[in-house]
Amino acid sequence: MRQLGVMLDEAFAPDNFCKLVSMSAFRQSVEAMIPALRRYARALARDADIADDLVQDTLVRALRSERLFLGGDVRSWLYTILTNLNKNRRRSLARRPQFMPLLDNNPDASGTEAEGRDIARALSTLVEEQRSVLLLVMLEGLSYREVADIQGVPIGTVMSRLARARAHVKASLEGERAPLRRVK
Amino acid sequence: MTDRNIPVTEDELHAYVDEELPAERRGDVEAWLAAHPDDAARVQSWRTMAEALHARYDAVIDEAVPKRLEIERLVQQPRKWVYGAVAATLAAFIVGGGVGWLAHGATAAPSGLQTFTVHAIEAHRLYVVEVRHPVEVPGSERSHLQQWLTKRCGWVVRAPELTGAGLKLVGGRLLPSSAGPASFMMYESASGERFTIYTAKSDAGAMQMRFAAEGRESTLFWADDGVVYAVVSTSADRGRLTQVAQAIYDQMEKKS
Numbered sequence: 001m002r003q004l005g006v007m008l009d010e011a012f013a014p015d016n017f018c019k020l021v022s023m024s025a026f027r028q029s030v031e032a033m034i035p036a037l038r039r040y041a042r043a044l045a046r047d048a049d050i051a052d053d054l055v056q057d058t059l060v061r062a063l064r065s066e067r068l069f070l071g072g073d074v075r076s077w078l079y080t081i082l083t084n085l086n087k088n089r090r091r092s093l094a095r096r097p098q099f100m101p102l103l104d105n106n107p108d109a110s111g112t113e114a115e116g117r118d119i120a121r122a123l124s125t126l127v128e129e130q131r132s133v134l135l136l137v138m139l140e141g142l143s144y145r146e147v148a149d150i151q152g153v154p155i156g157t158v159m160s161r162l163a164r165a166r167a168h169v170k171a172s173l174e175g176e177r178a179p180l181r182r183v184k
Numbered sequence: 185m186t187d188r189n190i191p192v193t194e195d196e197l198h199a200y201v202d203e204e205l206p207a208e209r210r211g212d213v214e215a216w217l218a219a220h221p222d223d224a225a226r227v228q229s230w231r232t233m234a235e236a237l238h239a240r241y242d243a244v245i246d247e248a249v250p251k252r253l254e255i256e257r258l259v260q261q262p263r264k265w266v267y268g269a270v271a272a273t274l275a276a277f278i279v280g281g282g283v284g285w286l287a288h289g290a291t292a293a294p295s296g297l298q299t300f301t302v303h304a305i306e307a308h309r310l311y312v313v314e315v316r317h318p319v320e321v322p323g324s325e326r327s328h329l330q331q332w333l334t335k336r337c338g339w340v341v342r343a344p345e346l347t348g349a350g351l352k353l354v355g356g357r358l359l360p361s362s363a364g365p366a367s368f369m370m371y372e373s374a375s376g377e378r379f380t381i382y383t384a385k386s387d388a389g390a391m392q393m394r395f396a397a398e399g400r401e402s403t404l405f406w407a408d409d410g411v412v413y414a415v416v417s418t419s420a421d422r423g424r425l426t427q428v429a430q431a432i433y434d435q436m437e438k439k440s
Contacts, residue, residue, distance in 0.1 A: 039244040119236040
C-alpha cells in the first residue's frame with residue numbers, strides 16, 4: 001500500500017510524468033504482442049501450459065526491464081527473451097522428476113485435426129534452433145535479419161537452419177503420410 | 185539488368201518464398217521455377233507447410249488471454265499471482281491428476297528447475313528417515329545455522345518460523361547442488377511429519393510456484409531473486425504442503 005502511494009506521488013511529480021506516459025506506451029506495445037507470443041510459444045513448446053509459463057516469464061522479465069529498455073523493436077526483444085527462456089528450459093531437461101501437466105492440452109484443432117497433429121509432430125523432431133527459426137520466419141513472419149539478431153548468429157546461419165528445418169519437416173510429413181496411402 | 189542465365193540457388197528459393205528476395209530477381213526465379221518442376225514442387229511444399237502451421241496455431245491468437253498474463257496484473261501485483269498459480273496448480277492437479285500421470289512423459293517444468301527438484305527430493309528422502317543425524321546444525325542453534333548457511337551459500341539463508349503451521353525447526357545442513365552449495369533445512373510437527381526446505385542458486389530469476397511429484401514425495405517450488413526454493417513433503421496432503429509453502433513464501437517476501 002505504502003509503496004503504491006509512493007509510486008503515484010513519484011509518478012505525478014512533473015519530472016516523472018513524461019516517463020510515466022512513455023512507460024505506459026511501452027506496456028501497450030508489450031500487451032499487443034501477447035497473442036502472437038502465445039502462438040509462438042505454443043508451437044515452440046507444444047504444451048499449452050508450459051507455453052503460457054514461457055510467455056508469463058517473458059512478460060515478467062520484459063516489465064522488470066522496462067526502465068532499461070532504450071527504444072528499439074519491442075517485438076524482436078520479446079521474441080528474443082522467449083526464445084532464450086525456452087533454450088534454458090530445454091537445456092535442463094536431462095534429469096527430472098515426473099511433472100504434472102496441468103491440463104490435457106488437446107490440439108486447438110482448426111484445419112483437419114490430423115494435419116495439425118502431423119505438423120506438431122514434425123516440429124517436435126527438429127532441433128531447438130531450427131524449430132525456432134522455422135517458426136519465427138514461417139509463423140511469426142519475421143525477417144531473416146530479425147531472426148539473426150534474436151538468435152545472435154549471422155544471416156547465413158539463419159538461412160541454413162531454415163533450409164535444414166524445411167527439408168526435415170517436409171521429409172517428416174511425407175514419411176508419415178506414405179504408409180497411410182499404402183493402407184488405402 | 186539481371187542475367188536470366190545465372191542459376192537460381194537454394195537460398196534464393198527460400199528467400200523467394202519468404203519475400204526476402206530483391207524485387208529485380210523475382211522474375212528470374214519465377215522463370216526458373218517454370219522450367220524446373222522439382223524446384224517448383226519444393227517451393228509449393230514450403231507454402232503448404234506454412235499454411236499447415238497457420239492452420240494449426242493461429243487459433244491461439246483468437247483465444248482469450250489468460251488472466252495470469254494480463255499486463256495490469258503483472259505490473260500492479262507482481263507477487264499476488266503466485267498464490268493464484270498455486271491454487272490453479274492444485275485445482276488442475278486434483279481435477280486432471282489421473283490424466284497427468286498418464287501423460288507425464290510429455291511435459292516438463294519450465295526454465296531449468298528439473299535438476300533442482302530432483303536434488304531437493306533426493307535430499308528429502310535421504311535425511312528425513314534419519315533418526316540420530318538428520319541435520320548438521322540443530323534447530324536450537326538457529327542463528328548460528330542461518331549465519332553459517334548464509335556465509336557458505338552466498339545468499340541470505342533464513343530458517344522461517346513455522347510454529348503457526350505446527351512445525352518446529354529440526355535444523356539444517358549444507359549440501360552440494362549442480363549450481364554450487366545448497367541449503368537444506370528440516371522441520372517437524374508434533375506428530376512426526378517432516379518437511380524440508382532446499383534452496384540453491386538459479387538462473388531462473390523469478391518463477392511462479394509450481395508443483396512436482398516423484399514417487400511418494402511432492403514439492404512446491406519457486407524462484408525469487410536468483411534463488412530457487414523447494415518445499416518437500418512425503419505427505420499426500422497437498423493442502424498442507426501448500427499451507428506450509430505459503431507460510432515460507434510470505435516470510436521470504438518480508439525479508440526482501
